[in-house]
Amino acid sequence: MTCVAVPRDHHRVRVRRTALATSLYTPQSPLPAFEQSLPPPDLSRWLTGNDGIPGVITQRSGHAGPTVVIVSLVHGNEYAGATALDRLLRSGLTPPVGTLSVIFANLAAFARFDPENPVASRFVDEDLNRVWSAERLHSNAQSCELDRARELAPLIERADILLDLHSMLWDSEPLLLAPNTESSLTFAAALADPDGPDLIVTDLGHRGGNRLIEHPRFTTHGGGCACLLEAGGHWQRRTADTAEAVTMKALEFAWGQRPARRVMLRRAIVTDNVVAQSANFAFTESYRGGAFIRHGGTIIAQDGPDDICTPYDDCLLIMPNHRPARGHMAVRLAKLI
Ligand SMILES: [Zn+2]
Incomplete structure (x- = not known):
């Protein structure tokens, strides 16, 4: 790529x-009535975290290897990714090499989720996916989301490989968003699959601010690679299944378990x-x-x-x-x- x-x-x-x-x-x-076939996950056992940061579960293999970070709930009402990560953690997922951190990001917004008004709990004060520039993170500004971003930032700065799990309100085929760097595009290509998502998109960013995948760690000289998955409709069962399948591919890629294979993927x-x-x-x-x-x-x-x-x-x-x-x-x- x-x-x-x-x-x-x-x-x-x-x-x-x-x-x-x-x-x-x-x-x-x-707004039309959107499908809500996936109930919110019970994240109570992950809220405290295991490494000093609420909503962050970090596991160290004790062997050399990459630092992998899988993120869900950057948007508080997009819980399909959190459902996928909850399933994987409950199944006893542990890294064979390196370190794995699983993040449930905007727990404050998720706590406000209301199925009667499911679009309302995207964030508390501001969009957590617009604050990831050094300028915003180091500014004097304060918000629920900036405070959380600053709490998570040390993990992001160490990430070699980061997957950020999202979902979409309007009907759309799943897709992978990747920064326009060699390493991130290679990572995205490893996640693409004929069964979906097979579309890798590089975009122009958001004028509202840097997304997590645009954190300086994932720019050309940052040392890490990142990809954002838009897994499907926000509250649909198959979206959680897609998020889980793509997360497993990301882990296999990170852990050197994913054989190289030529997939017909589309890049836009x-x-x-x-x-x-x-x-x-x-x-x-x-x-x-x-x-x-x-x-x-x-x-x-x-x-x-x-x-x-x-x-x-x-x-x-x-x-x-x-x-x-x-x-x-x-x-x-x-x-x-
Ligand atoms: Zn989102």
Whole structure:
């Protein structure tokens, strides 16, 4: 896997609609009822932690080897990853080499999870997946999430291999997000599988701040590699199964147990972040994440007075958000490479 530059656009993504063209906009309906087939896990036995940090279970093999960190619950309402890690810990998982730390990250937000309002407990004060720059971590700012990030930071700084388990609100195929470095892309390739996820995405980051996989430890000269799994729908049983299967692949990779095999995987690079500029952003169809738009210049959404168009042929829609608030990410546009 080699790093590549971002391809150039062919068409403009945002085009002001002419006075004659009619808007497809229809008022946004309330959030639909999302599938909730996976109950929240009972994490009580992990809350204290075993190494001085709440919600962190660290096991040392006593043999030389990598420091592996598997993270769940960076977003408090995305508990499928925590379910997977709870299962693996209960099964007696121990590292044969090196050190393994399992992190249940935003326990304060998870404690507020309410199945009647499942989208509300993503965080307490701010998004824990936007605070991982040296600047934020070393600032004087305080929040529930920054305090937690500072508590976890020493573990992150030692991680040779980090997997961050997430899930998605809107219907989408599972995918792997990897920083554009040789080591992280190699790691992501080891996790890809024809049974899913087989799509590795490198994106443009979040303008709101650094995600955990963008911590300085995982930049080109940081020494560690990282990958984020979007395992499926937030509260679905199969999402926990995917998170568990990918975690096992990550551990086999880390422990030298995963034989090299050539998998037909797909790699995409995000070229555009489409941020809603109006309160009435609306897609022209109920696109699923991973949808493939054949022709460049296709109108995929309307945002106030603007049409949103695909910038090139064979454009991939990454995690469309069908109810973006003004200023929030509505979709990422990506090119298969
Ligand atoms: Zn998430």
